[in-house]
Amino acid sequence: MTSTTPSTGSTSRAPVRRLGDRLFAGTSRGAGILIVLILAGVAGFLIVQAAPAFTAPRADVPGGHGVVAYIAPLLFGTALAAVLALLIATPLAVGVALFITQFAPRRLAQGLGYLVDLLAAIPSIVYGFWGIAWLAPRLTPFYAWLADHLGFIPLFAGPASVTGKTMFTVGLVLGVMILPIVSAISREVFLQVPSLHREAALALGATRWEMIRMAVLPYGRSGIIGGAMLGLGRALGETLAVAIVLSASGGIVTFNLISPDNPSTIASNIALQFPESTGIGVNTLVASGLALFVLTLAVNVLARAIVNRRSQFSGAN
């Protein structure tokens, strides 16, 4: 190579751009750009398909009161189920992450972590099966008890569902589904806690819990928050587990968690209605999907911002 070019000894500022290099660099760069285009395409095609629902006469939209009136109760149900799941999953997930990183014997820790990760591997439809066949029937006596004794709280006003296909069951199922995500991210952050911080706390005579409270949790806080928000994003978009478990009646807005009449969620409503829908009904469902997309996008962007802030910060500490 070098012998062919006589002026090779001089300062060759511009390196040789070989054809293979250009091709390969171009292709991989193109793949990256393709991802940007796909994401733009998701938004674009959804808008195109959703647009007729906004321009159509309000009476033609399913429900008969326009697209906004159709989506609003669904949005409420989606948020209610997801927040409920988050409230159930976050404390448990943090406990699991603490157990695996701080309490469990080190040799067992990896295996236990894998066990929790298995929860994330199970397909969402199987969670639906489990929710309706195993969980829901076992919860009905509990719902009856709640309605009898705590009925004065609006959340448990009842009448209690006899099938167990309630918002509360959905919250539990979704909670189980997002738990591995929240726990995995918390675990990662807890493992990054500098061992000097932990050892210093222990050397000062702190008990293990005091060490966790003073060294691990402050360091891991943004990881927990970010993980919880990623879990929230997942819970918002869960489809079939909700579609199978929830006994939904359209257009309801209620905080009653244990009654047989529940608001539906956007994703499960799409799954239930889409196969039978035609014309403007499809456009309305796509519009509701667009709303879900925007909502999860916002939640995820926020979550990533929180998690990434931590990762920039952690190296130096």
Next chain:
Amino acid sequence: MSQTSAPQAPAAPSPPPTSVQPRPRLPRWATAAAFAGAAVVAVLLGVLTALNLVTFVLYTAVVGTLALWAVSRRVEGRRKAKDRLVTSLVLGAFAVTLVPLLSLVYEVVRRGVARLDGEFFNSSMVGIIGPGGGAYHAILGTLIITGLTVVMSVPIGLLTAVYLVEYGTGRLKRAITFLVDVMTGIPSIVAGLFAYALFAIFFGPGVRLGIAGAVALSVLMIPVMVRSAEEVLKLVPNELREAAYALGVPKWRTIVKVVIPTAIAGLGTSVTLAIARVIGETAPLLVTVGITNATNLDPFDGRMATLPVFAYYQLTQPGVPPEFGIDRAWTAALVLIMLVMGLNLLARLISHFFAPKTGR
């Protein structure tokens, strides 16, 4: 805090620091004793209310934790007692987490094993009313659609990861990293709607195609693929790249001949895990591919059956004597779980057996 009680600090230094007596500690068997005692109490409580496994475990856990806390507080002091309480709670959280996993696997195996027979794997649902029938068509459909998804996603995902690790700089790299992160959060049903919307433009409304399902799954698989491949490529030591450059090897050949072979085990794991992630997806296929009773192996021609969608419809629309459809649904769920778990196991095995020797 409580040990260092020095409000009268300037007083005589007469009591030397050694006089600080360590609090007595509970013996090692205290935990076991507390929970054994709690188990006895739990049986008594259970007889009073309702004795079954759930109440027994619940009572034992609660009573044991409280007893241990009370005793420890009395003997060891407040701080140690709190530590024990938290230990119990954290262990409890882990135990509670295992309940869904174990009960789910148990339930699916128990109900699914009834129809796990030869007929399930080699007959479709054509003309089936009542007993019999199987998921032959659905299993093949799942394999075809997942295969197409892999063919589309792996090159894009891998090349993007290569771009991010080897070439990317500045704003475009940051934008792609961020968008990939965002893309991992796209709800699966939205991916399905996107693919539907895309194909509806060309084929008209109501389109159902296997390839549309593959496109939807690709939207879900690509970000997973990029993310994990990126992590793997980052692990390749820079010394290897520099050694190749020093020998005058062009960059693209360095990547193809040095970087990727070094990372091949990790990449295999990434691909397998990404497949496991999408093979059980139901929602996008429900919207884009639909369901059919007959065996359709052409992803460019009409509806296809897929295993998750098959399971969903067999459960929700089981037919007139419902038990046969429901049995088929559970068996489909069992097969699905076995597929996913098998892929996860395969991924572990790949990373275990083909991992490069680090030399450390």
